[in-house]
Amino acid sequence: MTDASRAPVISLKDVHKIYRTGEIEVHALRGVSLEVRKGEFIAVMGPSGSGKSTMMNLIGCLDRPTSGSYILDGVDVSTMSKNQRADTRNAKIGFVFQSFNLIPRTSAVENVELPMVYAGMAPAERRERARKAMASVGLEAKERSLPNQLSGGQQQRVALARALANNPAIILADEPTGALDSKTADEIMRIFRQLNDERHMTIVLVTHEPDIALHAKRLVRFRDGEILEDRPIKHEDDELVLHAQTGM
Amino acid sequence: MRPIDIQHMALHALGKNKVQTALTMLGIVIGVSAVIAMVSLGQGAQKLVQDQVAGMGQNVLQIQGQNQWAGGGARGASDQSQVLTEADVEAIHREVPAVAKAAPNVQAQGQFVFGNQNWSSRIQGSNEHYLEIRGWKMAEGDFYTENDVRTAARVVVLGKTIADNLFPGGDAVGQMIRIRNLPYRVIGVLAPKGQSANGQDQDDTAMMPYTTIQKKMLGQALPRIQQISVSAISAEATGPAKDQITSLLRERHQIRPGQADDFRVNNLTEVAEAAEATTQVMTMLLGSIAAVSLLVGGIGIMNIMLVSVTERTREIGIRMAIGSRGSYIRMQFLAESVILCMVGGLIGVLFGVGLSLGIARLMGWPSYVSPQAAGIAFLFSAGTGIFFGYYPAHKAASLDPIEALRYE
Numbered sequence: 001m002t003d004a005s006r007a008p009v010i011s012l013k014d015v016h017k018i019y020r021t022g023e024i025e026v027h028a029l030r031g032v033s034l035e036v037r038k039g040e041f042i043a044v045m046g047p048s049g050s051g052k053s054t055m056m057n058l059i060g061c062l063d064r065p066t067s068g069s070y071i072l073d074g075v076d077v078s079t080m081s082k083n084q085r086a087d088t089r090n091a092k093i094g095f096v097f098q099s100f101n102l103i104p105r106t107s108a109v110e111n112v113e114l115p116m117v118y119a120g121m122a123p124a125e126r127r128e129r130a131r132k133a134m135a136s137v138g139l140e141a142k143e144r145s146l147p148n149q150l151s152g153g154q155q156q157r158v159a160l161a162r163a164l165a166n167n168p169a170i171i172l173a174d175e176p177t178g179a180l181d182s183k184t185a186d187e188i189m190r191i192f193r194q195l196n197d198e199r200h201m202t203i204v205l206v207t208h209e210p211d212i213a214l215h216a217k218r219l220v221r222f223r224d225g226e227i228l229e230d231r232p233i234k235h236e237d238d239e240l241v242l243h244a245q246t247g248m
Numbered sequence: 249m250r251p252i253d254i255q256h257m258a259l260h261a262l263g264k265n266k267v268q269t270a271l272t273m274l275g276i277v278i279g280v281s282a283v284i285a286m287v288s289l290g291q292g293a294q295k296l297v298q299d300q301v302a303g304m305g306q307n308v309l310q311i312q313g314q315n316q317w318a319g320g321g322a323r324g325a326s327d328q329s330q331v332l333t334e335a336d337v338e339a340i341h342r343e344v345p346a347v348a349k350a351a352p353n354v355q356a357q358g359q360f361v362f363g364n365q366n367w368s369s370r371i372q373g374s375n376e377h378y379l380e381i382r383g384w385k386m387a388e389g390d391f392y393t394e395n396d397v398r399t400a401a402r403v404v405v406l407g408k409t410i411a412d413n414l415f416p417g418g419d420a421v422g423q424m425i426r427i428r429n430l431p432y433r434v435i436g437v438l439a440p441k442g443q444s445a446n447g448q449d450q451d452d453t454a455m456m457p458y459t460t461i462q463k464k465m466l467g468q469a470l471p472r473i474q475q476i477s478v479s480a481i482s483a484e485a486t487g488p489a490k491d492q493i494t495s496l497l498r499e500r501h502q503i504r505p506g507q508a509d510d511f512r513v514n515n516l517t518e519v520a521e522a523a524e525a526t527t528q529v530m531t532m533l534l535g536s537i538a539a540v541s542l543l544v545g546g547i548g549i550m551n552i553m554l555v556s557v558t559e560r561t562r563e564i565g566i567r568m569a570i571g572s573r574g575s576y577i578r579m580q581f582l583a584e585s586v587i588l589c590m591v592g593g594l595i596g597v598l599f600g601v602g603l604s605l606g607i608a609r610l611m612g613w614p615s616y617v618s619p620q621a622a623g624i625a626f627l628f629s630a631g632t633g634i635f636f637g638y639y640p641a642h643k644a645a646s647l648d649p650i651e652a653l654r655y656e
Contacts, residue, residue: 090570101562119571
């Protein structure tokens, strides 16, 4: 049981990513290796252009590495076809975005059901699971609401419920609090921590706010396409260090 | 992903933009109803022509006298001159193998009087075969016989219009009426035939032996006839019959080679075929013009779908991120355009049927709704949905999820 819980969910080995736009070559990732085990809560930080978004796209199976390997939950993603990656995203990854990215004019519960619709689940079962997911983020009463009738915090909670609905191996959160005020951001981060603490959900969180990063347990810092720093977060002394490093 | 969910998603997306959906659908509705209305009207006209052709009798040829004249460089023809004779009729009947029956035509006008009722009409004089050649039927009584023709009997068969006007209460058969001050016995009433191709009331006519007209009514010294009606043994025989009659009459009228005919043979089957071909071409022409509007409707759908793909780029990105395959996105957009077209097509069918019935009624044409046209137009509209929906759907499916998610 302990062994299984410590098996790597994400395993990146010497991953390179090169974008070609005509004559110009951009070396976005230069040999990144990273292992994330089940139940970890990682904050990924770094200035824009440092390669963290590229790595998130790779981890999220939205893109493939130019070279190197990526094993997600025991399956090699780097050689997968487009459809296989779509199915993998559906089954193993729960996305949470900065701008919530709910489908407009579609009720909250239908948004939460959507990954299960693509998985081909029967309506009764997916509705049941969607309701449970909404309850777990404290939104039982808002099932029928449309995204534009919900506050930012509520929308992000619907997005979280949608990410959780299909029982993913990891949750990928890209600046999930970037569009929220600090009080709401705190509420959202508390849900993330709860998911990590109580359900041992593996979470990879991209942020450039030190306060948000401090909710995680491990810090990975990017610069110029390489991992600059990879260490556990110690809450007592890290607060000052992180603020100093990001110049805030 | 389950197909029913794709359908549900497509319906949901269409429902979100009701006005846009309705306007896009309108293009298809107009296209389909135009195709159905035009083809139905065309086929109605075709049926009208067919009925009229059937009314002329089957495999009928008509021979008319025609004197060619030339003087001072001017040339011309005077119709209906008295060049055809009884002997010509007999010769055609006897000697032309492609001819089944032949009948002379002599025409006269007269006022029909019975009691205090009167009615002016024309009188067709012919022999006992005329009824059959022209495809007439009797409503009451009998047609005149060979004996009546030989004896120039004073008998008359009335058309429906004359009978109705002279005998409003019916019972025409057996009555004595006066035409041009001579008494004639009504021996029969013709079954109604309706209007002819040029809008004449074909029932406003009477028939009697041509000998009666020549001898009793007009008192002609030289028994000339204006026209000969002939029926060929079959539809295929009408062509040969025309040639055979022409050579026979040239011989009989002693026309030298190189000299023009003094008669004209009209093959009514040819005329009928030409008329039918014309209406068929008209139907196709109308149908294709209408099909253009369906095409325009289809292009409208493609346009709207392309706009919709652009508008929903981010949504497509979200769907892909949470695990939709490209093919599911393609199916959803394709389903949207097909549903749009099928619903539009269905409304168009109903509208088109109503339109063709309405127009037919307004114009007094036989109302004929072509189920074929309705079926084809409906299938065509569904095909339009697939054809014009495919490119936008493909475009949506090939979006890169990373790019699409970044789209503002």
